[in-house]
Amino acid sequence: MSYGWLVSNPIFNTYEAIEFNGDSLGEIIESSCPCGYHREFCRGGGMQNFTTVDMEPAYCPHCREMVIVNNLDRRPMCPICGWEVIFYNDPSLFSDQDVGTYVWRDFELPSEKCLCPKCGNMTLRFSVVGMFD
Ligand SMILES: [Zn+2]
Numbered sequence: 001m002s003y004g005w006l007v008s009n010p011i012f013n014t015y016e017a018i019e020f021n022g023d024s025l026g027e028i029i030e031s032s033c034p035c036g037y038h039r040e041f042c043r044g045g046g047m048q049n050f051t052t053v054d055m056e057p058a059y060c061p062h063c064r065e066m067v068i069v070n071n072l073d074r075r076p077m078c079p080i081c082g083w084e085v086i087f088y089n090d091p092s093l094f095s096d097q098d099v100g101t102y103v104w105r106d107f108e109l110p111s112e113k114c115l116c117p118k119c120g121n122m123t124l125r126f127s128v129v130g131m132f133d
């Protein structure tokens with residue numbers, strides 16, 4: 001059994017998942033925007049549930065809020081209102097295909113130029129600030 005791990009690739013400005021046998025299965029992500037929006041959340045899954053759970057950030061067009069939703073759900077929906085959500089790996093939620101990405105399993109999270117739920121500009125950044133298990 002193997003788990004995703006991140007390694008920086010300075011040549012291509014991307015993060016690639018490499019095979020890693022360890023305990024840490026998820027990442028702590030910080031999202032921030034110049035408008036003042038700031039939120040930290042955990043992505044990925046834990047030791048007990050990583051085959052069925054991959055929590056990833058998504059946008060709910062109804063709540064106009066970022067929500068953390070299981071990407072492996074058959075029908076991912078907003079935990080607040082039940083609307084269908086758009087995950088932040090969807091091209092409609094970021095403005096630049098060439099920014100680096102943080103990969104967990106097969107989910108590529110752009111590092112910047114994403115839709116900010118507060119101000120509505122493509123100025124939201126994501127950064128990995130830690131790991132959890
Ligand atoms: Zn909602």
Ligand SMILES: [Zn+2]
Nearest residue numbers: 033035116119
């Ligand atoms: Zn903003």
